[in-house]
Amino acid sequence: MPASTHLPAISFQSITKRYPTPKGVARGGQAGGGAPTFAALDGVSFDIAQGEFFGLLGPNGAGKTTLISILAGLTRASSGHVTVLGHDVQTDYAAARSLLGVVPQELVFDPFFNVREALRFQSGYFGVKNNEAWIDELLEGLGLAGKANANMRQLSGGMKRRVLVAQALVHKPPVIVLDEPTAGVDVELRQTLWQFVLRLNREGHAVLLTTHYLEEAEALCSRIAMLKQGRVVALERTSELLKSASSHVLRLKIEGELPPELAARARVTGRSVQFPAQDARAIEDYLAAVRAAGVRVDEVEITKADLEDVFIQVMGEQREAA
Structure with a gap:
């Protein structure tokens, strides 16, 4: 008998998975008997x-x-x-x-x-x-x-x-x-x-x-x-x-290293550097900061944010919240 079209293909309903750990409470609290546990999953729900x-x-x-x-x-x-x-x-x-x-x-x-x-x-x-x-x-x-x-x-x-x-x-x-x-x-x-x-x-x-x-x-x-x-x-x-990500990304290929305050705001992969940019003013500010730092720029590209940019943004927000 075929499944109803109203049924979800997969339904995860408040899934929690805890493992005992001898090293203390890494994440998630105590088990029923008071032993420290690690929560690999903590209340995961979606269809x-x-x-x-x-x-x-x-x-x-x-x-x-x-x-x-x-x-x-x-x-x-x-x-x-x-x-x-x-x-x-x-x-x-x-x-x-x-x-x-x-x-x-x-x-x-x-x-x-x-x-x-x-x-x-x-x-x-x-x-x-x-x-x-x-x-x-x-x-x-x-x-x-x-x-x-x-x-x-x-x-x-x-x-x-x-x-x-x-x-x-x-x-x-x-x-x-x-x-x-x-x-x-x-x-x-x-x-x-x-x-x-x-x-x-x-x-x-x-x-x-x-x-x-x-x-x-x-x-x-x-x-x-x-x-x-x-x-x-x-x-x-x-x-x-x-749509929720920064509207644009400024991608540069540089010679040299960015100063720490700039590097902290960028995604750096070798010579490739990416800055999240909400508008044209942000792009101008990043370029001015890179020039002021004395870093040579070989290539400049302005693109739309992709899923990797979203992923890094979401994970960064969660890290700051924690």
Whole structure:
């Protein structure tokens, strides 16, 4: 029986995950018995709609992978509930997991089978029979057709990651979870992967993406949540997040170093320096300050703020609030 269109694809309801720590209270307070605990997640709540392409962003240690592990049933939440198309991941785990396709960060593979065999076995785990046509489509769509009969041990890291994606999709799940799917892979794989996933999204599959490549999230995701220290610090449509940032960014390529007072207001990557600028006056002030500091400027560019600028701004505001 198909799920109601009113049900969210994924619903996180007040998710908290605490771990005991022997070193004192790192974050989150005391456990029930008074032992110090660390809150990897602290009251996380949001829904992802059916057919939505949703981004989950945050710095390392923010709780993204913990949240996905709870969704996938690999970890139990200390409190709260997660549902997949209305099925609770703990009390109705078989139904919930059959609706999910999860691509993990780690390269996990069985070294005893070739690619096609691995996909056949994965189909069997979900009780899917006569799946050869879809397996062929996955192999072709993800650029694996030429490696179908190759042993998993013979594949490069990028090819192994393609197989992980194929395994997650082999039972045609309506909800797809991609945890850093393009970390450390080449441009060709990124393009192949996103073309295929976007096709599935257009066909109605919901996609949850975590990534450190913020240009990917900006291009792909219609809505974004940002996590920091286990809490949601931003949850908005991507277009609205971009509107909330500084309206422009002044990008310079310089020779030499900025004085500390200027460097503290900039994002510095080698010779590249970026300043948030609300208006033309701010741009003029930054350029005058750089000239007054005796720093040579080789290139000047004024652009619109992107999602990376928003991310840094939001994380900086949270740091100041803390």
